[in-house]
Amino acid sequence: MKKPTSKRLPMANYTTPRINLHPHTRRVQIYHRDTLLADTSDVIELREKDYPQRQYLPRSDVDMSKPTTSTAVTHCPDKGDSTYYSLPDLLDIAWSYDHPIDEMSAIAGRLAFDSNKMTELVE
Structure with a gap:
């Protein structure tokens, strides 16, 4: 797994009444039980009305x-089509928008984890 970085990626300021993107450099770690699956300081926090905040992590900082x-595949009119990821003993732990709508290009290829299924630590 790649060492955490504090590099910021350029992104468009995209705000709708439903969604706000907030890049940050707080360290985020994702665990499945005692196994570390992701560790990064290159995060885009997505805040969507009526949903919990989600941390979108670069794939390069996730043990793929x-x-x-x-x-599983879903469609969101505000983000696009998502692809889901599972572990052998746990379904649909994370998702990614590989080809989101243009306004959401900042999260393209990044993964967000289901915090109800995984342990997410944000410093």
Whole structure:
């Protein structure tokens, strides 16, 4: 797994009544039980009305040898089509918008984890 960085990626300021994107450099770690799956300081926090805040992490800071692509796919009119990822013993732990709508390009290819299924630590 890549060492955490504090580099910021350029992104468009995209705000709708429903969604706000907030890049930050607080360290975020994702665990499945005692196993560290992700560790980064290059995060985009997505705040969406009526949903919990989600941390979108660069794929390069996620141990992608553990999750596999799930059969689940969803569509959000404000973000686009998502692809889900699972662990052998836990379905749909994370998702990614590989080709989001243009206004959401900042989260393209990044993963967000389901904090009800994974342990998410934000410093």
